[in-house]
Amino acid sequence: MEKNRLSDGDPSIKLHRYASARGKGAETSRRSLHVCIVTETYPPEVNGVALTLGHLIGGMLARGHAVSIVRPRQHASDRTGAGVTLVGGLPLPGYKGLQFGLPSGGLLQQLWMRQRPDVVYVATEGPLGWSAVRIARRLAIPAFSGFHTNFHSYSRHYGVGWLCRFVFWYLRRFHNQSTGTIVPGLELRDRLQALGFKNVNYLGRGVDSRLFDPGKRSAEIRRNWGVGEREIALLYVGRVAREKNLPLAIDAYHRVKQFAGSAKFIIVGDGPLYAELHARHRDVIFCGMITGEPLAAHYASADVFLFPSETETFGNVTLEAMASGLAVVAFDYAAARWHIVGGETGILVPYADSDAFVNAAAGLISDPEQVREIGRRAREYAASIGWERVVERFEMLLTGRARDLPSAFNAAAAARPIPAAARGRT
Numbered sequence: 001m002e003k004n005r006l007s008d009g010d011p012s013i014k015l016h017r018y019a020s021a022r023g024k025g026a027e028t029s030r031r032s033l034h035v036c037i038v039t040e041t042y043p044p045e046v047n048g049v050a051l052t053l054g055h056l057i058g059g060m061l062a063r064g065h066a067v068s069i070v071r072p073r074q075h076a077s078d079r080t081g082a083g084v085t086l087v088g089g090l091p092l093p094g095y096k097g098l099q100f101g102l103p104s105g106g107l108l109q110q111l112w113m114r115q116r117p118d119v120v121y122v123a124t125e126g127p128l129g130w131s132a133v134r135i136a137r138r139l140a141i142p143a144f145s146g147f148h149t150n151f152h153s154y155s156r157h158y159g160v161g162w163l164c165r166f167v168f169w170y171l172r173r174f175h176n177q178s179t180g181t182i183v184p185g186l187e188l189r190d191r192l193q194a195l196g197f198k199n200v201n202y203l204g205r206g207v208d209s210r211l212f213d214p215g216k217r218s219a220e221i222r223r224n225w226g227v228g229e230r231e232i233a234l235l236y237v238g239r240v241a242r243e244k245n246l247p248l249a250i251d252a253y254h255r256v257k258q259f260a261g262s263a264k265f266i267i268v269g270d271g272p273l274y275a276e277l278h279a280r281h282r283d284v285i286f287c288g289m290i291t292g293e294p295l296a297a298h299y300a301s302a303d304v305f306l307f308p309s310e311t312e313t314f315g316n317v318t319l320e321a322m323a324s325g326l327a328v329v330a331f332d333y334a335a336a337r338w339h340i341v342g343g344e345t346g347i348l349v350p351y352a353d354s355d356a357f358v359n360a361a362a363g364l365i366s367d368p369e370q371v372r373e374i375g376r377r378a379r380e381y382a383a384s385i386g387w388e389r390v391v392e393r394f395e396m397l398l399t400g401r402a403r404d405l406p407s408a409f410n411a412a413a414a415a416r417p418i419p420a421a422a423r424g425r426t
Contacts, residue, residue: 032064032066033065033118033395033398033399034066034068034115034116034117035060035065035066035068035117035118035119035121035398036067036112036117036119036120036121037053037068037069037070037120037121037123038069038101038108038121038124038128038129038132039069039070039071039122039123040071040072040089040092040098040099040123040124040126040128040129041071041074041098041123041124042069042071045074046289046291047239048148048314048315048316049123049124049146051316052148052184052205052316053123055206055387055390055391056390056391056394057069059387059388059391059394060394060395062391063391063392065395066083067083068083068084068085068115068117069083069084069085070085070087070101070104070108070111070128070132071084071085071087071101071128072086072087072089072099072101072128073086073087073089073099074089085107085111087101087102087128088101088102088104089101089102100124100126100127100128101126101127101128101129102127102128103127103128103130103131104128104132108132109135109138112135112139112141113139116139116141118141118142119141119142119143119398119399120132120141120142120143120144121144121145121146121182121398122145122178123146123148124148125171125174125175129145129174130174133145133174133177133178134177137177142179142398143179144178144179144180144181144398145174145175145178145180145181145182146181146182146183147175147181147183147197147200148184148313148314172195172196172197175197175198175200176197178199179199180198180199180200180201180397181197181198181199181201182200182201182203182394183200183202183313184202184203184205184313184314184334185202185313185314185334185335185337185338186202187333187337188202188334201397201402203393203394204389204390205319205390206319206385206386206388206389206390207322207382207385207386207387208323208387209323209379209382209383209385209386211293211296212296212299212300212321212323212324212382213300213324214324214325215300216293216297216299216301216324217300217301217325218300221297221298221301225264225285227262227264228262230368231260231262231263232256232260232262232263232264232304232365232368232371233264233266233301233304234252234253234263234264234265234266234302234303234304234306235265235266235267235268235298235299235302235303235305235306235321235326236267236268236305236306236307236308237268237269237295237299237305237317237320237321238307238309239269239270239271240267240269240270240272240273240274240277241272242272242273243309243311244309245308245309245310245311246267246273246277246308247277248354248357248358249265250265250277250284251354252308252357252358252361252362253265253284253306253361255358255359255361256361256362256365258362259362259365259366260365263365265285265306266287266298266302267284267285267286267287268287268288268289268295268298269289270288274288296324299320299321299324300324300325302324302326303326303327303371303375304326304327304328304361304364304365305317305318305321305326305327305329305330306329306361307321307328307329307330307331307336308331308357310331310351310352312333312334312335314334314335315334315335316335318330318334318336318339318340319335319339319382319385321378322340322345322346322381323378323379323383324379325375325376325379326375326378327346327347327364327370327371327378328340328346328347328378329346329347329361329364330347331349331350331351331353331357332350332351333351336348339381339382339385340378343374344374344377345374345381347360347361347364347374
């Protein structure tokens with residue numbers, strides 16, 4: 001689970017704030033759209049989907065478009081209004097405080113017949129999303145779907161691997177009912193197309209390099225961690241759950257300790273594995289959930305970012321760590337594959353090679369100057385990747401004007417062959 005800073009309060013207030021900026025900087029010659037977003041998560045909830053939606057919605061409103069949202073009620077304080085329609089939901093297993101939306105075909109049909117959107121974007125694939133795709137087809141409204149999460153891969157980490165084939169069958173059928181599927185990278189696009197998904201287009205991700213900035217490094221935070229200025233702080237940010245493969249990062253930390261006994265490993269985030277890992281590894285610093293400026297300061301106060309997950313569709317935290325000036329160690333797929341040049345802006349490890357991951361972390365720590373140089377280059381690169389171009393491409397995809405070609409920052413990665421192990425993940 002990646003961190004989300006975009007919305008600090010009620011979502012409807014955030015929509016009002018963005019709506020007040022509509023038209024500023026927007027091209028007057030471009031036709032304004034009404035885009036309806038159907039999702040089971042939205043800011044201020046903390047995960048990668050909510051982060052991405054917050055930036056996309058804010059950017060579309062700033063470009064002069066109208067945006068409405070349909071989502072389940074997550075909190076008692078949630079309210080309708082300002083373009084937000086709430087539907088019924090049930091608790092989402094393993095995601096504390098989140099609900100998945102119940103089927104709402106009748107409500108959606110009434111809503112869209114009364115206020116017809118030009119296009120629908122269904123961000124999540126639950127029963128609510130299925131209803132949205134079905135009703136949009138009935139009303140002849142274009143409905144694009146987002147492939148944000150490898151739920152079929154998650155089943156292996158929760159003792160129900162036998163469900164993997166069924167979940168994947170459901171996802172393929174769901175997305176093929178939509179006008180087109182939008183994914184966060186070219187590798188995932190090619191893999192899904194090879195597995196029978198139709199009309200798959202990629203939409204990259206950006207990073208807020210003003211928020212995530214090495215200048216926010218804090219001597220006080222490092223003192224609280226027990227790390228001196230010339231000592232090494234390893235960091236992980238994200239969901240503390242089985243699918244994130246955190247025991248591997250802890251193994252890497254223990255190997256690092258053999259070479260740098262003063263090194264510390266800090267985990268920022270929460271999730272179902274938090275209590276177990278916290279009790280088992282008392283030498284690891286667990287900070288819990290942190291967002292906003294404090295999160296940016298925690299990033300910038302570390303030196304190396306360990307990202308051992310093998311189940312990402314993208315991994316926004318990779319770009320956040322790079323923008324913060326950290327040397328990232330990650331498997332060679334998803335965001336790391338498209339945005340890291342191995343040995344220059346980060347360390348790439350062959351996909352699912354646990355020994356190589358541990359050895360790469362230890363080898364990097366053995367050369368503090370390399371850590372600093374990689375972090376400097378990573379920041380320089382990430383500072384050039386904002387959300388503006390991503391929002392522009394999102395607009396073009398929704399209007400059918402996008403050409404599905406590698407972007408400038410994906411071109412180099414697209415030339416590299418996809419590792420066989422990564423190709424077979426699905």
